[in-house]
Amino acid sequence: MPDHYDIAVVGAGPAGGNATLAAAQSGARVILIDEQPKAGGQVWRSKSASILSSPATPEGVAGDTLRASLADGSITHLPNTRVWDIRRQDDVWSLQVLQDETATQITARALILATGAREYVQPVRGWTTPGVIGLAGATALFKQSLTLPGNKTVVSGTGPLVFYVASEIRRLGGTVAAVVTPNTRADWARAMPAMIGQPKLMARGAIWITDLMLAKVPILWGHAISEVSGADRVTGVQTHRLRDNTLGPSYSADSLCLGHGLIPNIEAAQMLGVAIRHDPTLGGWVADADPDGATTVKDLYLCGDGCGIRGAAAAGLQGILAGTRAANDIAGKPTTASTRKWMRAARFGKAMTALSIPKPKLEALTTNDTILCRCESMTCSDISAEIDRGATSTTSVKSGQRAGMGPCGGKYCQTAIAALIAQQTGKPLADVPPPAPRPPLRPVPLGQVAGDFDYDDLPIPKPAPL
Amino acid sequence: MSETTTYDIAIIGGGIMGCATALRVAEGGMSAIVLDQGDLGQGASGVNAGTLSLQIKRVKLMPYALKGHHLWEQMGEAVGFAKTGGYTLAFNAREAQMLQERQTLKAQAGAPISFVSNVQLSAAEPNLTQKVEAASFCPEDGYANSSLTGQYYRGRLRDAHIPYREGCKVTAIERTTGFALTTPDGTIHAKRILLAAGAWLKPLAALLDVDLPVNARVNTVSVTERMAPLMGSVIGHATGLLTMKQKANGTVLIGGGWQGLGTPQNGRGTVDAQTVRPNLALAQYAVPALAQARVTRSWTGFEANVPDFYPLAGALPGVADADVLGCVRGGYTIGPYIAQLMGDYILGREPELPLFNPGRDFEKDIT
Numbered sequence: 001m002p003d004h005y006d007i008a009v010v011g012a013g014p015a016g017g018n019a020t021l022a023a024a025q026s027g028a029r030v031i032l033i034d035e036q037p038k039a040g041g042q043v044w045r046s047k048s049a050s051i052l053s054s055p056a057t058p059e060g061v062a063g064d065t066l067r068a069s070l071a072d073g074s075i076t077h078l079p080n081t082r083v084w085d086i087r088r089q090d091d092v093w094s095l096q097v098l099q100d101e102t103a104t105q106i107t108a109r110a111l112i113l114a115t116g117a118r119e120y121v122q123p124v125r126g127w128t129t130p131g132v133i134g135l136a137g138a139t140a141l142f143k144q145s146l147t148l149p150g151n152k153t154v155v156s157g158t159g160p161l162v163f164y165v166a167s168e169i170r171r172l173g174g175t176v177a178a179v180v181t182p183n184t185r186a187d188w189a190r191a192m193p194a195m196i197g198q199p200k201l202m203a204r205g206a207i208w209i210t211d212l213m214l215a216k217v218p219i220l221w222g223h224a225i226s227e228v229s230g231a232d233r234v235t236g237v238q239t240h241r242l243r244d245n246t247l248g249p250s251y252s253a254d255s256l257c258l259g260h261g262l263i264p265n266i267e268a269a270q271m272l273g274v275a276i277r278h279d280p281t282l283g284g285w286v287a288d289a290d291p292d293g294a295t296t297v298k299d300l301y302l303c304g305d306g307c308g309i310r311g312a313a314a315a316g317l318q319g320i321l322a323g324t325r326a327a328n329d330i331a332g333k334p335t336t337a338s339t340r341k342w343m344r345a346a347r348f349g350k351a352m353t354a355l356s357i358p359k360p361k362l363e364a365l366t367t368n369d370t371i372l373c374r375c376e377s378m379t380c381s382d383i384s385a386e387i388d389r390g391a392t393s394t395t396s397v398k399s400g401q402r403a404g405m406g407p408c409g410g411k412y413c414q415t416a417i418a419a420l421i422a423q424q425t426g427k428p429l430a431d432v433p434p435p436a437p438r439p440p441l442r443p444v445p446l447g448q449v450a451g452d453f454d455y456d457d458l459p460i461p462k463p464a465p466l
Numbered sequence: 467m468s469e470t471t472t473y474d475i476a477i478i479g480g481g482i483m484g485c486a487t488a489l490r491v492a493e494g495g496m497s498a499i500v501l502d503q504g505d506l507g508q509g510a511s512g513v514n515a516g517t518l519s520l521q522i523k524r525v526k527l528m529p530y531a532l533k534g535h536h537l538w539e540q541m542g543e544a545v546g547f548a549k550t551g552g553y554t555l556a557f558n559a560r561e562a563q564m565l566q567e568r569q570t571l572k573a574q575a576g577a578p579i580s581f582v583s584n585v586q587l588s589a590a591e592p593n594l595t596q597k598v599e600a601a602s603f604c605p606e607d608g609y610a611n612s613s614l615t616g617q618y619y620r621g622r623l624r625d626a627h628i629p630y631r632e633g634c635k636v637t638a639i640e641r642t643t644g645f646a647l648t649t650p651d652g653t654i655h656a657k658r659i660l661l662a663a664g665a666w667l668k669p670l671a672a673l674l675d676v677d678l679p680v681n682a683r684v685n686t687v688s689v690t691e692r693m694a695p696l697m698g699s700v701i702g703h704a705t706g707l708l709t710m711k712q713k714a715n716g717t718v719l720i721g722g723g724w725q726g727l728g729t730p731q732n733g734r735g736t737v738d739a740q741t742v743r744p745n746l747a748l749a750q751y752a753v754p755a756l757a758q759a760r761v762t763r764s765w766t767g768f769e770a771n772v773p774d775f776y777p778l779a780g781a782l783p784g785v786a787d788a789d790v791l792g793c794v795r796g797g798y799t800i801g802p803y804i805a806q807l808m809g810d811y812i813l814g815r816e817p818e819l820p821l822f823n824p825g826r827d828f829e830k831d832i833t
Binding site: 087105405438445446447456461465 | 505507508512522524525557558564568597613614615616617620621624632689691704705706707715717723724727736737738742744746747748749757759760762763764765775795
């Protein structure tokens with residue numbers, strides 16, 4: 001494997017996969033680097049070998065098409081590979097990667113980041129109990145191995161995902177105790193105009209809801225989970241009616257799928273100097289990029305959910321735009337692609353994002369004794385007290401309370417912490433940015449980074465003055 | 467927007483030295499304000515590895531380090547102080563000789579350093595490598611939790627009713643009857659000023675047309691996830707290029723001054739994989755079980771220095787009523803103490819130990 005390429009693409013979801021294909025078609029030598037064993041990302045995740053014969057899904061088909069195209073031989077695809085640091089040196093990007101427990105370096109003239117999104121869960125009492133998984137996390141279980149979250153599951157959260165997950169659980173033979181969504185029917189009515197442009201996606205949504213209604217699964221609109229009970233395992237959930245802040249029904253269940261929308265993974269872009277801005281309609285803090293992926297940083301392009309949650313369809317289209325642009329820039333050719341299709345898909349995606357954004361009333365369900373930072377077991381009142389003592393930035397809270405210094409690096413807790421700072425200090429959320437991201441972008445085993453070495457070969461500099 | 471208050475002193479830089487000086491001069495009756503371009507204690511004071519080791523202090527600064535060490539012990543739990551003792555290791559004959567020479571001089575300067583046998587060493591630290599050629603021990607060594615610096619001094623300033631401003635970068639300094647400082651919070655007036663901005667001293671002094679020969683080292687620190695107990699004391703290397711300790715929470719903090727990239731003027735520094743790797747390799751060589759530990763975060767901090775690597779502590783050359791404090795090698799350990807000396811000097815008292823003239827000839831050896 002040569003270690004220098006025209007373009008390196010990080011992330012093999014709809015955006016990164018398509019960016020790779022588009023750039024390769026434009027004549028660039030491309031390497032696609034991804035953490036997963038197969039390309040497809042979260043949405044187009046591939047089936048594991050044990051479920052290959054299971055029925056096809058639209059996401060599976062789209063993923064298979066991508067995987068087949070990537071396998072045509074002109075593209076280098078590095079699966080199971082973790083990028084832990086990226087630097088610009090001597091006008092090329094150098095990526096530190098760990099593949100199969102071995103550290104190597106890859107260099108490329110241009111870099112396309114398609115780092116996707118992660119799930120937000122508004123913390124409530126008991127949300128760290130085993131048996132609680134993310135809504136998006138649940139879809140990964142279905143797609144890869146047809147695994148169910150439990151025997152009897154409550155599915156709760158915002159946006160369309162809650163209905164997809166509930167319907168998939170039923171399709172795979174599980175029991176859905178209830179669907180609990182903070183959205184109201186009026187929220188959905190408001191999203192209708194944007195949805196009409198994507199009739200296929202709208203029809204799928206209608207099928208999910210019809211299935212749940214026919215099966216007489218309770219659907220609680222305008223409700224949220226306020227507490228999860230169970231010690232070693234979920235035993236039940238308490239719901240809360242948001243409109244008048246009263247208790248709703250409770251359900252016994254052994255599992256809960258819980259999610260409140262997606263957050264762009266901006267850390268790599270932010271670390272490389274791309275400006276970030278707060279835009280709730282795109283999922284919170286987003287890295288700034290043009291529709292064709294170009295950024296203010298030379299030879300760095302972004303596409304997909306990492307620069308704003310616009311959904312898989314828009315991500316795939318932006319991948320094509322970004323891959324083409326990057327390849328043209330390298331070849332010194334102008335790019336004249338139309339962004340119209342992307343904008344139409346993005347309109348639908350943004351409507352879904354709007355539905356998925358946690359509502360302010362949800363924040364009130366995060367009680368003082370709720371764990372906010374699960375890596376370090378810090379409660380809401382621990383963080384709140386630190387803010388009262390004068391820590392008015394996420395960095396100060398991290399320094400004083402370690403929230404963000406655990407294995408997740410703040411990916412789980414920073415959104416809730418920023419909201420708490422804003423609430424307690426009166427600052428707008430846009431003035432409470434996340435802490436500066438630092439390498440490693442993912443936790444890496446020390447021995448693998450250090451690699452094999454002879455002591456005498458370590459480049460130990462001359463000692464400090466006596 | 468302009469304030470009507472004229473402070474006796476405005477201290478620019480809210481790290482250990484700025485905050486501790488503010489506390490000292492306020493005790494002496496002066497009205498002080500602390501201004502920081504970011505948050506308090508987020509520069510070198512808050513991102514260094516927190517090592518409080520006499521074994522890695524400069525010989526001539528040892529009296530200051532001994533006093534500073536004592537102050538950290540007094541601050542105690544609020545700053546995560548732990549006196550664990552520390553071992554400094556040599557892995558080959560050349561390093562062993564260096565260790566012998568250096569630690570002998572440091573012991574003569576007052577640090578209670580002794581040499582220990584491999585048997586004593588492995589009894590105390592069974593997870594250390596067997597490949598140690600020589601080792602020294604200092605029972606006074608330990609660490610504090612540098613990330614608590616901001617929290618600690620914020621509380622101390624509040625208790626002392628000393629105002630501080632975060633996110634308050636001084637962009638111009640005008641000499642009037644005293645000083646008028648232009649900031650995002652408006653103009654702040656003070657009769658005198660102290661520049662205590664660490665690695666940002668050079669651009670700050672330039673606002674007064676003073677050229678301080680301040681350079682910045684870009685020191686790298688890494689931390690692992692929580693681990694089962696691996697070491698009980700602070701572990702160092704004969705060259706000073708490794709410092710390592712396991713915190714009470716199980717995380718292992720690895721430093722040693724390996725150089726990252728970037729300059730203070732261009733914002734935060736960045737880690738360089740080419741230097742992180744040997745830094746981690748050296749740590750793993752000392753404690754082989756670290757190979758299994760996952761590194762969760764590596765970062766850099768700017769350590770200011772001048773060409774002779776001794777402090778700047780005294781009058782800013784050519785500007786009346788302006789002082790400067792910074793560039794202290796081992797500044798985390800020494801900072802709280804040298805700030806007291808600086809405060810005494812500003813209050814017109816005779817400091818207990820001599821300060822370091824910022825107007826000296828940096829090419830000559832300090833006597």
